[in-house]
Amino acid sequence: MKIVSVCAIPVDLPLPHPMEWATGRMTSQAHVLVRVMTDEGVEGIAEAIPRENIYGETQVGMVHVINDLLAPLVAGLDPFDVEKVHEAMAFIKGNLAAKGGIDVALWDIMGKACGLPCHKLLGGYRDSIEPSRILWLTSDEVMVDQARELNAKGYRAFKVKGGLDPDADIRRVHALRRAVTSDTRLYIDGNQSYTYFGAKKVHDALRGELDYFEEPIAATNEKDRVRLAHAIDIPIAGDESNFTLHDIAHQIDIDALSIMMIKIPRSGFTYGRKIAALCEAYHRPMMIGSQSESSLGMATLVHIGCALKTISYPCEFMDFDDPAAPSLVNERIRMENGRVYPPEGPGLGVTLNEDAVERYTVRG
Template sequence: MKVESVEAIPFSIPFTKPVRFASGQVEVADHVLVRVRTSDGVTGVAEAPPRPYTYGETQTSIVAVVEQLFAPAVVGLPLLAREQVRARVGRTVGNPTAKAALDMALWDAWGKTCGRPVHELLGGFTDSLAVSHMVGFDEPAAMVAEAERVRDTYGITSFKVKVGRRPVHADVAVVRALRAGLGEDVELYLDGNRGWTAAEAAQALRMLDDVGLSRVEELDPADDVLARRWLVQRCPVPYVADESAPTAADVTREVLGGSATMVSIKTARTGFTDSTQVAGLCEGLGVPVALGNQVDGSIGSACALAFGASRRSTSLLPAELSNWLDLADDLLTEPLTIAEGRMAVRGGPGTGIEVDEEKLARFRTDG
């Protein structure tokens, strides 16, 4: 079982409405399907979502690095030579989502080869996860209406609220409106995407002290070292490192340096192999983790679900798995489903999904 070929296929699927947050805006899922074929005729797939304002990757750069650098480096290697793959693609600096998609496609191919679900190969802790939904920038009434619709339709009772606008009062009003509209039984937590200063974030937290937030994420820039530590020391709830901690080394620095008390794991940037490393590190340090989302499509969400369900630590909190609900379509033969606030892991081999080739031909942008 050797890697015979690696493809990077760009595709574009519009969102039904823009997803807006402090560091950017997404109107179209200009993502890349990474597809691995083995010498035994097995195909593994994963999705790379470029986020140029966070990691510097674009759809074009992902296709180029996969086709020109990563594919020549891994073709011919045994399917299970994951450490060799990591070492070879690691010679190229950056490109986290391209590396992650290649890693997950290899895992998907291995699961299909041995006829087992990836989440079992990774640990198999549970067969479903509670789901959290992200609510992007809008007016308070519109954000409450969206959250109510998602709660009533899918049973979701956990919401990540995007904040980071200036002045802070606009976002404070949104959070208060959500609490008033959704009631006390719904979980609310904030994600600032590094939009505020530490002082602004502290002001917002004081103003929201009675709202009952469960945690906050990246309210201020990670490179404001002293100010961030000052903020985290005064934060009344767990402070989540996300964009500031994309690798295990970053997690170590953020946590031991006092710049975070919790970590977000995103398979879109660390794949399955490095996500396992990050999760194990956090477990050893006694740091809780949350399963995040990079505005993933259906394929990326299925991968995140498989990893999140594999470990106890990643299954304790509602996972951010619902961004695909805002897409006009997807590439799957069988769509994902959310029922009573949970997503069940697909029972088939690999990540349990199959790409609809007719849809891929319709949405791919490389001709």
């Protein structure tokens, strides 16, 4: 089996509600659909996600990189030879999310060719995962109402976006803790926006209410990151400091983080597994982070979350159960009794809705 074509298609999916955090705001998912075709007619698909303010990759740039730079490098290679594919793509520096999209599409091909779902190919450790939902920056009242509604649907973990105002974050988490069930986990994502003293203040004020932190302090401020990790009694999870295998090795070396987060849009499945092996060797638990995926990308998250033994924290999801959320695929993610299950079928287990692809494709 050989790769005969790689095609990147820019899409723009309007969000039912805006998403706002300390360093940005989104009203639509300006993402890239990746389609990889083989000479045997097996096609792999993936959702590649550019974030210019995080990875430096734009939608226009990603389409160019995939179609004009990476596609010629991987043409003619066997999709099962993922290490060879990554070696070929390494000629183009950076562009983690573009390469991650191609990688996931290759695993989709492998699953379809073998008649197995990706989570079985990748490790097959569990059949479902516990989900977490993101509470975006908004008024306290709206955030509390959202948490109550999601709690009633079975969610028992919430990421609370914060980082701009420690006092407001303290007030917000107090309100949320009173509103949700006692078995619900709450954690704040500072998006690197706290000072050391701001993060310490939030921790001390929320002692017993906050279960863990995510990236409270800038990745470049290593001295204060390590200082905070040793000054508080809850784990700190990484994200913006966890881009590559080498980044994670460094964070382990300086002892700045207790929980390692992977985001499949920037690692793909192949490097996601390597990161998991590193974390297992150093006894670091992991979680799967969301990059604001649509249903196609969320299917990817479920598969890797079910596959890896090291995943021991709830995995982040978007509102896949919102019928107003646009989707590029025909299938919806299934949640039962507080657990999320991977789509059935080989590969990613989802099929493209070609009408939706046509509708949301960015032209010109």
